[in-house]
Amino acid sequence: MNDTxxxxxxxxxxxxxxxxxxxxxxNYLGALKKFVALQxxxxxxxxxxxxxxxxxxxxxxxxxxxxxxxxAAFLAAGLxxxxxxxxxxxxxxxxxxxxxxFNCTARMGWLERMTQFKDKAGRDKERAxxxxxxxxxxxxxxxxxxxxxxxxxxxxxxxxxxxxxxxADRFNRQYGAPGFFPLPEPLIKGxxxxxxxxxxxxxxxxxxxxxxxxxxxxxxxxxxxxxxxxKARTDPEPLPATVDGLAGRPGAANLVGIYAALAGIxxxxxxxxxxxxGFGVFKPxxxxxxxDALTPIGKELARLNADPGHIDAVLQDGAERARAIAAxxxxxxxxxxxxxxx
Ligand code: AMP
Ligand code: TRP
Numbered sequence: 001m002n003d004t005x006x007x008x009x010x011x012x013x014x015x016x017x018x019x020x021x022x023x024x025x026x027n028y029l030g031a032l033k034k035f036v037a038l039q040x041x042x043x044x045x046x047x048x049x050x051x052x053x054x055x056x057x058x059x060x061x062x063x064x065x066x067x068x069x070x071x072a073a074f075l076a077a078g079l080x081x082x083x084x085x086x087x088x089x090x091x092x093x094x095x096x097x098x099x100x101x102f103n104c105t106a107r108m109g110w111l112e113r114m115t116q117f118k119d120k121a122g123r124d125k126e127r128a129x130x131x132x133x134x135x136x137x138x139x140x141x142x143x144x145x146x147x148x149x150x151x152x153x154x155x156x157x158x159x160x161x162x163x164x165x166x167x168a169d170r171f172n173r174q175y176g177a178p179g180f181f182p183l184p185e186p187l188i189k190g191x192x193x194x195x196x197x198x199x200x201x202x203x204x205x206x207x208x209x210x211x212x213x214x215x216x217x218x219x220x221x222x223x224x225x226x227x228x229x230x231k232a233r234t235d236p237e238p239l240p241a242t243v244d245g246l247a248g249r250p251g252a253a254n255l256v257g258i259y260a261a262l263a264g265i266x267x268x269x270x271x272x273x274x275x276x277x278g279f280g281v282f283k284p285x286x287x288x289x290x291x292d293a294l295t296p297i298g299k300e301l302a303r304l305n306a307d308p309g310h311i312d313a314v315l316q317d318g319a320e321r322a323r324a325i326a327a328x329x330x331x332x333x334x335x336x337x338x339x340x341x342x
Pocket of ligand 2: 014049139153
C-alpha cells in the first residue's frame with residue numbers, strides 16, 4: 001500500500017445523522033458538538049440520512065417531520081449554514097448511485113462481519129431488509145461522493161468507517177486509480193464518544209430505547225433533565241477518588257464521563273472535585289451542567305421547529321451545494337467504471 005500514491009486533495013469533513021427520532025445527549029456529545037467546532041476549521045457537509053433511516057420501517061409522515069427536526073437541531077446546536085453545508089441525503093442522487101457501484105466493490109464477507117447489522121437484525125436475520133445489510137456501503141458512498149477525508153462520529157461507527165476505508169482502497173486498485181478516493185479518517189476520540197443509557201450503564205444511550213428515562217433529549221426542559229438524572233441508575237457508594245475506582249461501576253462512570261465532557265475536563269478532574277461525595281451531591285451538580293448546556297439549544301429548537309419555511313430554505317440551498325461537489329466526482333467515477341457516454 002505504501003508504494004501507491006495516496007490521496008492529495010483538500011481536507012473535507014462529512015457526517016450523517018439518521019432522522020429516526022429526537023436527538024439526545026449522546027448525539028450531542030458524540031457528534032453535534034464536534035460538528036460545530038469543525039465548521040470553523042474545515043469545509044464541512046452534514047447530512048440527514050433518510051435513505052439510511054428506511055433500512056428499518058418508518059412511517060412516511062413521521063420521517064418527513066423528523067428530517068426537518070434534525071435540521072432544526074443542527075442549527076440550534078450552532079451549525080451555521082453559511083459555513084457548513086446542511087442537506088438531506090435523498091435530495092442528492094449521487095448517494096444511491098455510488099452505493100450501487102460500491103455494492104459491486106464491497107465483498108459479502110466484509111459486510112457479514114458488521115456488528116451493527118447483527119444487533120439491528122436481531123434473531124430473525126432472514127426478515128431483515130437487504131438495505132439494512134447494505135447500510136454501511138451506503139455510508140461509504142455518502143462520504144466518498146464528496147471525497148471527504150474526515151468523519152466525526154461516535155464510537156459505535158468505528159467499524160463502519162473501517163469498511164469505508166476498505167471500499168475506497170479496493171475501488172482505487174480495482175479501477176487502476178491510485179489515490180482517487182481518500183481513505184477517510186474517523187474522528188472519534190474525546191469525551192462523549194460513547195454516552196451510555198441512564199438506566200443501564202452497559203448499553204449506549206439510543207433514540208430507539210423504549211424508555212424515555214434512559215436518555216436526555218435536546219428538547220427536554222430543565223425539570224425533566226433534573227428528574228432523569230435523579231433517577232439515573234447508580235449504586236450506593238460515594239464517588240471514588242481515582243478513575244480506577246470507577247471500574248465495575250458503569251452507571252457512575254457514565255455520569256462522571258458526561259460531566260467531564262460537558263465541563264471540558266478529564267474524568268480524573270471530576271473525581272478531584274467529587275471523590276468521596278455521594279450521588280446526592282453529584283447528581284444535582286451534573287443536572288445544573290446539563291441544563292446549562294441543553295436548555296439554550298432546546299429553546300432555539302422550539303423556535304426553529306415553528307419556522308419550517310426557514311428550515312426548507314436551508315436544506316434546499318444545502319442540496320444544491322452538495323450536488324455541485326458530488327457531480328464532478330461522479331463524472332470521474334462513471335468514466336473509471338466504463339459507463340457509456342462518459
Ligand atoms: P444516529 O442517531 O445513530 O444517527 O447517530 C448520529 C451520531 O451520533 C453518530 O455519529 C453516532 O455515532 C453518534 N451517537 C449516537 N449515539 C451515541 C451515544 N450514545 N454516544 C455517543 N455518540 C453517539
Ligand atoms: N451510520 C451513522 C449512524 O447511525 C449515520 C451515517 C450515515 C453516517 N452516513 C454517514 C455517519 C456517513 C458518518 C458518515 O450514526
